[in-house]
Amino acid sequence: QSALTQPASVSGSPGQSITISCTxxxxxxxxxxxxxxYQQHPGKAPKLMIYDVSNRPSGVSNRFSGSKSGNTAxxxxxGLQAExxxxxxCSSYRSSSTLVFGGGTKLTVL
Amino acid sequence: QLxxxxxxxxxxxxxxxxxxxxxVSGGSISSSSxxxxxIRQPPGKGLEWIGSIYYGGSTYYKPSLKxxxxxxVDTSKNQFSLKLSSVTAADTAVYYCARHDLGAAAGxxxxxxxxxxxxxxxxx
Numbered sequence: 001q002s003a004l005t006q007p008a009s010v011s012g013s014p015g016q017s018i019t020i021s022c023t024x025x026x027x028x029x030x031x032x033x034x035x036x037x038y039q040q041h042p043g044k045a046p047k048l049m050i051y052d053v054s055n056r057p058s059g060v061s062n063r064f065s066g067s068k069s070g071n072t073a074x075x076x077x078x079g080l081q082a083e084x085x086x087x088x089x090c091s092s093y094r095s096s097s098t099l100v101f102g103g104g105t106k107l108t109v110l
Numbered sequence: 111q112l113x114x115x116x117x118x119x120x121x122x123x124x125x126x127x128x129x130x131x132x133x134v135s136g137g138s139i140s141s142s143s144x145x146x147x148x149i150r151q152p153p154g155k156g157l158e159w160i161g162s163i164y165y166g167g168s169t170y171y172k173p174s175l176k177x178x179x180x181x182x183v184d185t186s187k188n189q190f191s192l193k194l195s196s197v198t199a200a201d202t203a204v205y206y207c208a209r210h211d212l213g214a215a216a217g218x219x220x221x222x223x224x225x226x227x228x229x230x231x232x233x234x
Binding site: 003032033034036038044045046047048051052057089091092093096097098099100101102103104 | 155156157158159170172173206211213218219220221222224225226227
């Protein structure tokens with residue numbers, strides 16, 4: 001059961017925008033709108049940032065947005081801030097009632 | 111505010127069974143809208159969903175772990191538990207419990223509340 005594919009790392013300067021991709025198949029990302037994104041700071045539990053492809057939970061900054069095209073979902077962070085430096089994971093429902101995570105992307109704010 | 115707390119041994123011997131419990135406070139595990147899940151993260155690696163359970167006992171498991179995993183629920187204690195049998199060093203990880211929304215509440219197949227995680231090391 002292979003994980004979703006994310007870039008290992010991305011970086012950006014404060015104020016800039018970055019996008020993290022999450023590529024799956026028609027059995028997961030492409031077939032369902034159940035894609036979520038999590039932020040994880042070192043030593044901390046993951047925090048839900050986006051669900052159902054593009055919805056933000058209450059309290060999450062509107063600088064975070066999500067989208068999907070075909071088998072690839074994307075997380076965009078605009079107006080980068082130092083506090084955004086963290087690991088980011090996507091997840092998706094996969095057919096036959098299972099869930100799969102991406103391998104994670106380390107975001108560095110330069 | 112909903113809180114989840116993992117508990118259990120931090121060291122397990124190879125071939126033995128790993129057992130963890132998650133205690134839920136600030137809300138009822140018997141909510142009709144949610145499942146309750148276990149996720150693990152090997153040191154320096156990514157997240158892996160293990161499985162989830164409904165208060166009524168219905169379960170979903172990751173297929174590759176299904177033969178070794180049992181998740182159970184105790185509504186009287188507001189707890190759910192994980193048992194992973196025949197462990198090896200590859201099962202060394204931080205284990206998280208979390209509330210799992212399958213789509214009955216805010217969205218689908220998401221984890222919105224997490225415990226702080228507990229490190230379980232498999233070693234003799």
